[in-house]
Amino acid sequence: MGCEDGDCAHSWHYAPYRSLYGALELGRGVAVARLRHQRQRAELVYQCCGRDTRWDWQTDSRSTYLARLLRDLRLDVAPLIAQLHACGPYRAWLESDPSDEDNQFDLAVGVLTTLARAGGGQAREALRRYIHNGVRWIDALTTLTVEWPVEWWDDLWETAAMRVGVGDTAQLWPSEHPWSRWRGRDARLDAVLGAAVRSRSPGCVRRVSLTDASDADLIALLRSTDTDAAAMGLALGQIRHRGRPIPELLDIVERLAPARPAGLFGALRTLGPQVLPLARAWAADADHPLFRNAPHLLAEQGDEQDIAVLFAALDQLGDEWCGYDVLTEGLARILMAAPPAAHTDTRAMLIRRLRWLTVASPHSYERASYLRSLLLLDEERTMEVLPIHLLDCEPSVRLLAARHTPLTDDARSWLAELRDDPIEDEDVRLAAAERLPA
Template identity: 60%
Template structure:
């Protein structure tokens, strides 16, 4: 049986970054400004709440951004509540819930939780009601108990005790909220939580504790051919956490790379300038296993002679969205330290690339880095755009904008709104308060 081409749904893609929808999908503040001036187009927000448009669901931020849009544009929450209810049970891979292919469930929970925290009674009751009879109620309960004041969810303990069964205990963290808060209220609930302990680890196993191990002994562990990968990872993690250079690590790079030791590159960053000569060699050899990692090391620790290598590494990232931040931050560090009349072509090229990344990349987690670089290299032009950055999806972008924006009467009004907004992050509020 053949499948006609027209029966295959087209692959989803981002709208143009020049369009209002594309700006919304990327979490840009300019989209907020435009929608506030054109509320008749507000329905477009639902296109970004009906699927998770983040490039990376783990680090990119949209929850507060979309919640604020729904609130300020007075949009009906019924579509989100229906979306919450439409998602099926959480299933282990490779099984899937086709109603949640695009992370609709967690996106919706995050938006509704944020709105409830800001005082929206409809959002609050939707989530509380879901705990009473929804399919993925444990997940919702753990989210709201972590984010809300205890008095907002404490009365749900009886519903939770009545619902909790053996299948649910495989999905919960018994030593986390709300379970540890409810211990001792009901013997049967305590028994089910006790049953969950062997099934769910609240923190990854750490194995041997290497915190007191000397640098020399860590190197001996890394050098020993029979050290397992888990111990290699822990030893490298200890070196990284200590933050000071352990030069002997350079001698073990080939061996550790062959052993696929997790965390090697991050540990190499602790070497500082000591790693630069080796990183230049690795970056020049496309067959070297650290060929792709070497530019990041040079970005953090290299100097003017590494600019061509970093520009070439930037060009290799074509059709990707991850990794630009480290390279552009490194280039900015190097170029900004030079006299204004040095590397003028590189400076102009870098500014153009940063401007494009700041508006075109959907990977908003990297946007604070781009803005920080633009404030160093393209100060005046960037200042003119800071008002829109006050509404960006990333808290760190909003904080940078608040810290650097010229204070006018209109700006003071915008900053006051941010300071008093219950949806706003605390770090942004503190930055705003300092400016005001």
């Protein structure tokens, strides 16, 4: 797994996770601590700002992590501003901008927006100037109106009214900030926003509400061969939303499985232990449509007899990285419920896997899950390393560490930083404040 030896099919691969640069790419706290003592290597931060090294750009976090490094190491943000302007107009993936193939634009906007919140005047003014003259100004404006207080961007309405055109309607969401706030201030802007509303109307499909449908009605919809995919997804979504088991779903799941309709897995989760016999059968049949989903159901509801299947599912993930959290959480739950003397080798093997995932996985969003499992299985050793996770890239990891870390000298210092940092998430700041003496 991974690209440790470079022997892979990828055109680019992560640096070794044991190296400073590799730890920095993965957003680990140890990289922050080491750079504070090796400031001569601070240029590595620019390399991570120049290429988005997150495994999943949608869920993994880096903006606060990189912004803190730039601020605390007193690095010039000019290269990041130049990177912002170097990116051309947004294009679909197959025609991607060569200056933005690695998400350089969104990464730069995110880091600069965060730096501005930390009091970075240069970053704030650079983004405001970009709204006046940047190519992807609408994308940047959308981000900063979410992240900044309204008084920092409200005066940009005149620039937006002057620059926006009918060709921009696909990028505009009139019901959201800043457009909903600015509507009515300028006739030309209002005309473009009206065109944006109309352009979406023909493509909008009116959804039939199933809120008042009975459980029997939902099952009848799923049984009917006349139900289209959209309605089927709505029915399954409603079952998931209600969160209570509807046993009749078990009678029709085999008919639904080949099509794998949206929402099926979420609906199956509501069945709880009732789904176990089927899930075990699916997990034993590699040709079954739900073969890959079955271990996740077993992770949530299974017991000791499912341990081998869950480990096999871990091995099947390979380089996909996503999904280890659900499987390892399930294994940790099962092993903790077993007698202490049982499955000692299995427990040790899972602990080794979790330790490795914690330091080596590029999918940082799952790191908090690995740590929670390790606190269950190997509390003493995990508590020893927990302080360094106060510097992690993921707010969920920092929150976990803030709540549970032993109060070493380093931990006290880092908790004080989190408590007083204006760019830290509010729940992390509160947790840090609760751990420190008055």
